[in-house]
Amino acid sequence: MVGAISRFFTNIVNKYLPDPLVFAILLTILTFAMGITMTPNSPLDMVNMWGKGFWNLLAFAMQMALVLVTGHALASSGPVKRAMTSLASVAKTPAQGVMLVGFASAVACVINWGFGLVVGAMFAREVARRIPKSDYRLLIATAYMGFLSWHGGLSASVPLVAATAGNPMEKMVGLIPISQTIFTPYNIFITVGLIIAVPLMARMMLPKEDEIVAIDPALLKEEASVAKVLGPDATWAEKLEESRILAWVVGLFCVVYLGAYFSQKGFDVNINTVNLMFLAAGILLHKTPMAYARAISAAAKGTAGILIQFPFYAGIQIMMEHSGLGGIITNWFVNVATAETFPVMAFFSSALINFAVPSGGGHWVVQGPFVMPAAQALGADLGKAAMAIAYGEAWMNMAQPFWALPALAIAGLGVRDIMGYCVTALIFSGIIFVVGLHFF
Template structure:
């Protein structure tokens, strides 16, 4: 049954889902139209919101580009490739391969979303390389499905922001410690449940042998761009210092000292910047010289095109949703019909709907927090569960929103239509786990 559902959804996606850039443009038009029709704002005001917000994610776009290239460079180093190859050797069949990828990706994303998103896709490539009869599309889709766990893990942005002094909601509801969000029975149930579900659902979506789409061998070729350059006896001083391991260790010294000081002061606070610093520091050591690492970065940078062109459109959409009040109107549709018992689930669905226009955990807290959290307080609901409902809705609907799939697709060399049918299938079945956790625990 699951395989039949995934085949049906894949056929629908192939017919109707446009390229992610066109998808972002269509969302821009829809958000603009709804803002004019449903809020007091004029078209001129909506145009101004869009333009003012268009470049708001430049810093975040650079962070995400660095996640992709530093993660890719780290994974392309000899020691990491050897470790991934050793782990991939556990799987002997296509079924074992997708289950191993699903489990590894779900666990990695629960530890840190940036790490899991990149390493999951790289590991899926390695499994495809070792098991030629694997369905490459399903392997990459399974790696992305592991992203379902991220907002219940250690890098979850909403609960971490809600627990941080100075966040936008502190004056309204106070701080919500992570003991009331991440370290709760319902969150542990949901996160562990997803870690179990992802490999199982991937196994059930495995196509019959005659229906497997063989991977283009060119996509799995070993990347040799980062190999060390052998210098001849007539090499210049400039060439020798470029290929010097001493220079790599100097960079690593700076990185390790900073990270040590950071964690000493902040504790176990892993964010996207510290992940990038760790990726860069370890990556340059494993590639041994600055230029070997630069070649690895150059090979990875070609995959950042989608991030650079699409993220500004989502920045414009987010500002239109936030500043026009449209996000609040949509949220209130759900909040106004909720009771104390149904509130977490309805907040979850409102967050899922908002995610099409604001595919960002932090953005959800800004757009939805001012409406969801005071309503939860007035109804006497658990504020921690209300915050997690916002977080879960964002994580869940990522399976139908191609925004976060871009890094994985860039690494894999695939298009969004290749994987989204599988991801939407995972969305349908994982929704049960989220609802049970929010409503019954």
């Protein structure tokens, strides 16, 4: 049944889902139209919101581009490639391959979402090389499906922000410690359930051997070595460029800083610390500054989608937030909820908002002022209400191509290649989220 559903959605997606950039433009138009018809704002008001917000994600876009290029460069180093090859060799059949990728990606995303997103796609490519009869599209889709688990893990933005002094909701509902969000029975049930379910769903979506779509071998081609051997007539400048000492100095700076940071902040793994860890490990494993620069150059070509699409989503997010449209949509759900049904209703409202605001932190800003006071008034669990916002964002990522861009850039695929599988995962993983929120 799961395989038939995935084939159905794959056919639908191939016919009707546009490129992610066109998808973002269509969402911009839809949000604009809803803003002028459902709120008191004029067309000029909405356009002004869009224009003022268009560049709001520049820092985040740079962070995501660095996640991609530093992760790609790290994975292309000799030691990491050998480690992935060794782990990939555990799988002997296409079914074992997709299950291994799903499990590894889901676990990695629990540790850190940026780490899991990049390493999952890299590992999927390695499994595809090891098992030639694998369906490459499904392997990459499975790597992205592992992203379902991230908002219940150690880098979950909503519960971490909710527990941090000075966050926008503190004056309304106070701080919500992670003991009431991440380390709760319902979150453990949902997160462990997803880690188990992702590999199983991928296994059931595996196409028959005669239905596997052939993939261009160039996508799986081993990347050329970035190491350079200097000849006896090398200039002083060339020797400096290939100096291992300089690489070790940079690595030492990173290690000392990270050691001091974690000793002061505890295990605060965020996107910046992940990027710095990737950079330090990458330059040390590539051994010289220019070898690392060549690895970064090879990875940078995959950042085009991030650079052009993130500004559109920044504009959409500001229109949704400043027009009040996000609050209107959220209230459609929470106004009909009871204390018992509130978490599930907040979950579905978050999922709907995610099409326009595909960001955990953005959800807390857009939905928090409506969801959290409503939860407090109804006597609902505040921690569970916060996690419902988080889960809805993570769940609907399976139908929103925003976060798939880094994985697709690494894989060399398009969104239509994987989204049919991801929508199928959306349907079945939704059961886990709803059961965890309602019955635990």
